[in-house]
Amino acid sequence: MELRTLRYFVAVAEELHFSRAAARLGISQPPLSQQIKALEEELGGRLLVRTNRRVALTAAGELFLDEAREVLARAERASRLVSRIGRGESGQLRIGFTTSVPLTPLLPRTLTHYRQRYPDVDLRMHELNSQRQINPLLEGDLDIGIMRPATLPPELSAFTLIREPLVAVVNAQSELGASDTPLSLAELATQPFVYFSPAAGTGLLDQFNVLFAQRGLTPRLVQEVGGPNTIISLVASGLGVSLLPESFRHIHIDNVRYRPISDADARSEVWLTHPRHHLTPQAQHFIQIVCEAIAG
Amino acid sequence: MELRTLRYFVAVAEELHFSRAAARLGISQPPLSQQIKALEEELGGRLLVRTNRRVALTAAGELFLDEAREVLARAERASRLVSRIGRGESGQLRIGFTTSVPLTPLLPRTLTHYRQRYPDVDLRMHELNSQRQINPLLEGDLDIGIMRPATLPPELSAFTLIREPLVAVVNAQSELGASDTPLSLAELATQPFVYFSPAAGTGLLDQFNVLFAQRGLTPRLVQEVGGPNTIISLVASGLGVSLLPESFRHIHIDNVRYRPISDADARSEVWLTHPRHHLTPQAQHFIQIVCEAIAG
DNA sequence: GTTTTTGATATCCTGAAGATATCATTCAGG
DNA sequence: CCTGAATGATATCTTCAGGATATCAAAAAC
Known part of the structure; x- marks a missing residue:
């Protein structure tokens, strides 16, 4: 039969x-x-x-x-x-993203468009630092990762969504907090630093190390922390200075001031990372919409 | 697919x-x-x-x-x-039967066997006189009919289940009720008769007419009724005598006595009737079991 | 009685499902 | 790093079930 x-x-x-x-x-x-x-x-x-x-x-x-x-x-x-x-009209889409990503308008805008166009897809957002997105992406537990630059295994592919300058995060009461003018990395490196611990797994730490090493600078780390919000809080409390992507300017906290960095290469990126092959249709559509948002 | x-x-x-x-x-x-x-x-x-x-x-x-x-x-x-x-293990089996049929042990016994062997068949019993079984059988609303002899359209086929003598039904207080010895049709025909009306649709009426006509007798009908139970009741009340198959001996009513008939051809039959073709498997099984019950 | 309708039958043909042989990739183990 | 076993994919051929055409048979309509 x-x-x-x-x-x-x-x-x-x-x-x-x-x-x-x-x-x-x-x-x-x-x-x-x-x-x-x-x-x-x-x-x-x-x-x-x-x-x-x-x-x-x-x-x-x-x-x-x-x-x-x-x-x-x-x-x-x-x-x-x-x-x-x-056809990607239904099913699931699991996206990992780092703390800083929602601060830029790109991701919220893309999500809105995606949800409008594919309302039946079950969209699951997971806040994970860059390192902790890699294994889920490899094992198929995550379809797309939105992260800071990181060294990726060959099975993963990435492209840049956002390029943005780094900014100095300084206490408004401190010496460096007295002005809004651009600051050099060398000047910043004279101050005690608050930054991510290696365990935080963010790609920013690597960038940070490279930037200072290239200039022969070794900033004194007074505190290693797990997340960017902690960094800003500790800067607010006067413990030291820090260096973060410009997106974090959106976080307004008393006693914290952001100053541009004059070094041209003090920039960071946000990547969209995905398995090089085996892209689900849902992921393909999402990437399509992100690209439209960047272009438009 | x-x-x-x-x-x-x-x-x-x-x-x-x-x-x-x-x-x-x-x-x-x-x-x-x-x-x-x-x-x-x-x-x-x-x-x-x-x-x-x-x-x-x-x-x-x-x-x-x-x-x-x-x-x-x-x-x-x-x-x-x-x-x-x-395979006839499930489904439905619709059987029509006349009033007299449950009085003989054959049908109850067959039904018990059938139910044991095919417990999942939805068995529907319909009490209907012989004439009123014919159309449902033709139209497929009934699978099997158990009835008295009747003239059948060619689409229906029948065989005899039971042969039984006719007995005189007399009032115990009346002249004929004084004895249990065999009685001739001629003797019986001297009495006022209670019998089925043509509208009752039973095959017994035809037989009754033929039996008396063959002997040149014309019993005086004092009452035409619809069913055998009414006949027996009216005989009990002394209205007249009647003639019924021996099965009705099982109905014991005060003041009613059954006497054998001496005429050898005063016999009746019960038929199993069914559509000549298109027998459902359920009906086939039922017939099988009836035949076993007759043989055994 | 003739014609029309309609399902069944007979026969042939086509294409999809399956078999066999082989290839490509990957992983295990030395 | 190399070799061989494991395993899914590919290529090619074969077979048979499903389908087409032609025809029949029975019943109904006129």
């Missing part, structure tokens, strides 16, 4: 006329008669009574009609569900 | 191994791979990830697995339901 057989039977049961049913099915009448006959033989019972040039359903046929319709409807539904997932 | 495709997919999803799944399905591996590939193309989405020599289900695949199992289970169920009806 195949779905085709059921479709044929339902057509005959609905038309109660082999020739019309065959026409509706787009086949000729003889094979239809044969298929129904074969179905009855397989089931071991009559489904239709052909008598007095009239076709009628038996009791078994009535029952089987209901069941057949149900089976066909479920099969149809299964097919549609998967098709929708396959 | 066909049920075969779903069976193949479920096998692969359960084994997570194409070769093993193919072995389980009794086909070779290449066609299985092709079928799954074709299924994915038809659905427009990946169901399985073949990576690192390991096969895994995608999210869509997980969903489709559930759906496919459901569809297969329902198809299986539909098939089993109809098979059971086709």
